[in-house]
């Protein structure tokens with residue numbers, strides 16, 4: 001948030017400012033998709049803060065570790081051997097980078113007239129970073145309505161395709177409700193129209209592959225039109241901020257945004273927005289994967305999803321409305337008229353009790369991250385009972 005000079009605190013004290021911040025550790029943060037890293041991963045991160053992926057001659061080991069992390073993430077989504085990727089600062093940077101590569105490749109391939117803007121199709125449920133990407137890349141964003149199940153409306157997407165369309169974005173784990181677009185149908189649509197598909201799985205990428213019914217969603221490079229996928233490791237991947245993964249089906253996409261750095265040893269080529277970039281999150285994630293393994297992540301994800309469903313059931317039994325039954329660990333809740341408290345008031349009261357929620361798409365959103373246990377939710381329900389009985 002940019003603050004004007006007039007907002008700057010008088011008698012500034014570093015310590016007193018830091019006391020105002022919330023802590024991820026108390027289990028009461030329900031408004032964020034980030035969480036505290038596991039302690040050992042945090043220590044590994046801190047020990048490697050200055051490792052610089054932008055300078056491969058100085059940090060060749062960290063470059064290999066980033067490639068190792070791309071391989072680990074790639075295995076979750078059947079990334080082919082030709083695949084490649086990067087560890088960036090998060091979902092926004094990964095989405096912008098992916099769409100930058102698609103824009104450059106399609107510009108070359110289609111030889112579109114410059115008098116008309118290139119168009120990008122995305123569901124209205126897409127994260128704001130897609131709007132940012134369109135703005136930066138001079139793309140006209142065609143926002144497609146979602147269905148009652150908060151998924152991209154395929155028919156409307158089909159109708160929106162024009163000669164200027166350069167690609168379609170699908171979402172796996174929407175920011176508001178955690179829903180996933182009908183990927184098989186989006187893939188068919190892309191193939192029929194010769195369009196590349198980018199999937200934003202910033203949140204869902206470290207959730208869907210671990211669900212018992214993960215195959216139902218087909219979040220995979222087996223979808224032939226899928227060229228890139230965003231998967232954050234600083235959300236459900238449990239490493240410290242900043243850490244976001246980007247996977248590409250093949251190197252032609254990374255090549256489309258390649259620049260050579262003439263002033264560094266070895267004149268490295270870069271395919272990133274930032275030049276200097278920390279390798280700390282790659283190293284921490286490689287450590288965490290070695291420590292927990294697939295099973296460790298699977299247990300954690302399923303515990304969070306189970307707790308989310310439990311909260312949904314408890315709230316339903318108290319008369320709250322659940323517009324979309326949760327499929328992952330994001331829950332949207334609406335207040336029925338019978339409870340005589342407005343959504344905003346309810347949300348503010350929860351904040352006063354220390355439980356942070358957010359208001360998204362007309363619902364109160366609860367994100368149940370690993371720090372929030374079943375016992376925390378039982379305490380939350382006691383507070384909710386107090387609020388609604390007043």
Ligand SMILES: Cc1ncc(COP(=O)(O)O)c(C=O)c1O
Pocket residue numbers: 033089090091092093095127129171173174175200201202203232244
């Ligand atoms: C679906 C989705 N994509 C992208 C992002 C952006 O990620 P970041 O905040 O790491 O830039 C978010 C953040 O919540 C998200 O939910």
